[in-house]
Amino acid sequence: MSEELPPPKAGLIDAVRLRAARRRQARAKRGPSLARNLGQIGALGWQIVVPALVTLAIGRWLDHRFATGIFWTAPLLFLGVGLGCWSAWKWLGRQ
Numbered sequence: 001m002s003e004e005l006p007p008p009k010a011g012l013i014d015a016v017r018l019r020a021a022r023r024r025q026a027r028a029k030r031g032p033s034l035a036r037n038l039g040q041i042g043a044l045g046w047q048i049v050v051p052a053l054v055t056l057a058i059g060r061w062l063d064h065r066f067a068t069g070i071f072w073t074a075p076l077l078f079l080g081v082g083l084g085c086w087s088a089w090k091w092l093g094r095q
Contacts, residue, residue, distance in 0.1 A: 055080030
């Protein structure tokens with residue numbers, strides 16, 4: 001009761017090979033995953049926030065020590081945000 005199957009058609013084999021080749025090509029062209037992109041956005045955010053928080057803390061400490069209101073806090077905060085943005089810009093250039 002062994003029935004022999006008819007030989008496959010050449011067009012079907014070519015279509016399967018073409019589809020497999022397109023799939024391999026699509027996988028090779030695929031960019032970074034969503035998780036990787038979200039991780040990069042998070043790292044970029046921290047790269048801006050950390051210098052801002054450090055300079056904010058230094059400014060608050062100086063203002064408390066010398067009783068100068070926000071004389072040191074405001075400019076140091078701007079300096080920290082500027083340094084963070086510059087650092088993030090350089091990091092993006094390397095990516």
